[in-house]
Amino acid sequence: MAIKIPRGTQDILPDASPTWQWITEKARKICQLYRYEEIKTPMFESTDLFHRGVGETTDIVQKEMYTFKDRGDRSLTLRPEGTAPVVRSYVENKMHGWANQPVKLYYIGEMFRYERPQAGRTRQLTQFGVEAIGSDDPSLDAEVISLAMAFYKSFGLNKLKLVINSLGDLESRKAHREALIRHFEPSIHEFCSDCQNRLQKNPLRILDCKVDSEHPLMATAPSILDFLNETSKQHFEHVKEALDAMGIPYEVDATLVRGLDYYNHTTFEIMGADFGAITTLCGGGRYGGLVSELGGPEVSGIGFALSYERLLLALNAEQVQPEIENPLDCFIVAIGEAAEKKATELLYLLRQQGITADKDYMKRKTKGQFKQADRFGATTVAVLGDEELEKAIINVKNMETGEQQEVAINEFPQYVQKLVENRRDSHE
RNA sequence: GCGGCUGUGGCGAAGUGGUUAACGCACCGGAUUGUGGUUCCGGCAUUCGUGGGUUCGAGACCCAUCAGCCGCCCCA
Numbered sequence A: 001m002a003i004k005i006p007r008g009t010q011d012i013l014p015d016a017s018p019t020w021q022w023i024t025e026k027a028r029k030i031c032q033l034y035r036y037e038e039i040k041t042p043m044f045e046s047t048d049l050f051h052r053g054v055g056e057t058t059d060i061v062q063k064e065m066y067t068f069k070d071r072g073d074r075s076l077t078l079r080p081e082g083t084a085p086v087v088r089s090y091v092e093n094k095m096h097g098w099a100n101q102p103v104k105l106y107y108i109g110e111m112f113r114y115e116r117p118q119a120g121r122t123r124q125l126t127q128f129g130v131e132a133i134g135s136d137d138p139s140l141d142a143e144v145i146s147l148a149m150a151f152y153k154s155f156g157l158n159k160l161k162l163v164i165n166s167l168g169d170l171e172s173r174k175a176h177r178e179a180l181i182r183h184f185e186p187s188i189h190e191f192c193s194d195c196q197n198r199l200q201k202n203p204l205r206i207l208d209c210k211v212d213s214e215h216p217l218m219a220t221a222p223s224i225l226d227f228l229n230e231t232s233k234q235h236f237e238h239v240k241e242a243l244d245a246m247g248i249p250y251e252v253d254a255t256l257v258r259g260l261d262y263y264n265h266t267t268f269e270i271m272g273a274d275f276g277a278i279t280t281l282c283g284g285g286r287y288g289g290l291v292s293e294l295g296g297p298e299v300s301g302i303g304f305a306l307s308y309e310r311l312l313l314a315l316n317a318e319q320v321q322p323e324i325e326n327p328l329d330c331f332i333v334a335i336g337e338a339a340e341k342k343a344t345e346l347l348y349l350l351r352q353q354g355i356t357a358d359k360d361y362m363k364r365k366t367k368g369q370f371k372q373a374d375r376f377g378a379t380t381v382a383v384l385g386d387e388e389l390e391k392a393i394i395n396v397k398n399m400e401t402g403e404q405q406e407v408a409i410n411e412f413p414q415y416v417q418k419l420v421e422n423r424r425d426s427h428e
Numbered sequence B: 001g002c003g004g005c006u007g008u009g010g011c012g013a014a015g016u017g018g019u020u021a022a023c024g025c026a027c028c029g030g031a032u033u034g035u036g037g038u039u040c041c042g043g044c045a046u047u048c049g050u051g052g053g054u055u056c057g058a059g060a061c062c063c064a065u066c067a068g069c070c071g072c073c074c075c076a
Helices: A017-034 A047-053 A059-063 A083-092 A138-153 A170-190 A193-201 A203-208 A230-246 A308-317 A337-352 A366-376 A386-391 A409-427
Strands: A044-046 A066-069 A075-078 A103-112 A124-133 A161-166 A263-271 A280-287 A301-307 A330-334 A357-359 A380-384 A393-398 A404-408
Touching: A017 A103, A017 A124, A017 A138, A017 A308, A044 A047, A044 A083, A047 A059, A047 A075, A047 A083, A083 A103, A083 A124, A083 A301, A124 A138, A124 A308, A138 A161, A138 A230, A138 A263, A138 A280, A138 A301, A161 A230, A170 A193, A170 A203, A193 A203, A230 A263, A263 A301, A280 A308, A301 A308, A330 A337, A330 A366, A337 A357, A337 A380, A337 A386, A337 A409, A380 A386, A380 A409, A386 A393, A393 A409, A404 A409
Parallel strands: A330 A357, A330 A380
Antiparallel strands: A044 A075, A066 A075, A103 A124, A124 A301, A161 A263, A263 A280, A280 A301, A380 A393, A393 A404
16 A cells, blocks of 8 residues: 555645745744744754653643654654744853843744644644743733734734733742632532643643533632732733734733643733634743743743644635746747757756746647646747757747747847846836 | 544546446547647546455445544644
């Protein structure tokens, strides 16, 4: 049996790859505007990085990692997310000592999670993410959120919803955590087994549970927003004011709890609509203890990650098409062996001049070659056969008007060049 | 990891146990010995995701397995 693509992965075929290039271009462009610089980290890291950086209690670490041993008996893991590796690099390269602070980075790359695939969820996913590390200024939170929103807007997407929340600082989180345990503990046996486990490990995530969302204790659960201390409150207020000033609408959702352990203060999610159960396009937030946890100084960062796969769902739902096209300037129809050889030479000349050019490689008849040229959307076709070779000319046909012109073969490249330039001028 | 649905040529899709597996699109060839987008004619699945079983006979029924989609969980 033929070998098939691994589960949860996909080939990006030529008809889809322009869209992928388009997304990448938009991402780079927006990062350039906001002055974030690209960082590339390895596809695999020491397994410990994710245990320490992402959190032992998270689903990612507990059941979704592609972990393997290399020949030197090192435990390595294909990266399931981008923040921990970037922070590892921040610490390893002592970026906290760089002149420009905060350090503003972005990455584009593949992530790997062992999950059950469905629409918008694959085992290899492509993420664009941003990390601004070294400042706890709340206006930086707003900048990162606005970058994400501007990115989506640049595609013309409109059905977006920004949801924000604050988890507060360590002190606030601790107080809230205790209140949650007090709230749920007496009746915890009425909750699902996941929630029973969460009670001591991470009671915050009980709020996130879909199974027990109708339980009366959910509605009356203590809200993190009531436990924010003065510092945390001010931070959150500042973020909201900055968003208001930029005219970015948002909703505050006190139950928005991000899945990874390292978040504090601001968390946010951008949701799309109209494409099935999965609506989260982008998730992010501020992380406090992560840098020091990985051996760096006590600084915090803020970032987000979003996937191409889900952006694609949103683009489909709103019927957005990429702006990329690749027109064929000239197709050479060669009739006979001698002409075929000459065509190869002429193609090379055209391409050296920046003219997109192609020919037949399937030994098609003349008619078939024209059909191919038409399918490619060639704007001109050059016909070369024995008759032309004898007279040292080539017949250049305009495929829109059907007009055909004899051109001396040694003037052919310049002639096509002129046609292409005229066409470009008239289109501008 | 759990539950539901699905799997026929490059694509879409008929076929609900009986001989040579409809049809549409795409593709290739011819009508037009060297000129496209229209038309007409012809060609194009030793085989129905894979493996096994039931049967005189299986694309259809059964079992297993793989994959996809949807839902749950969770997340990007």
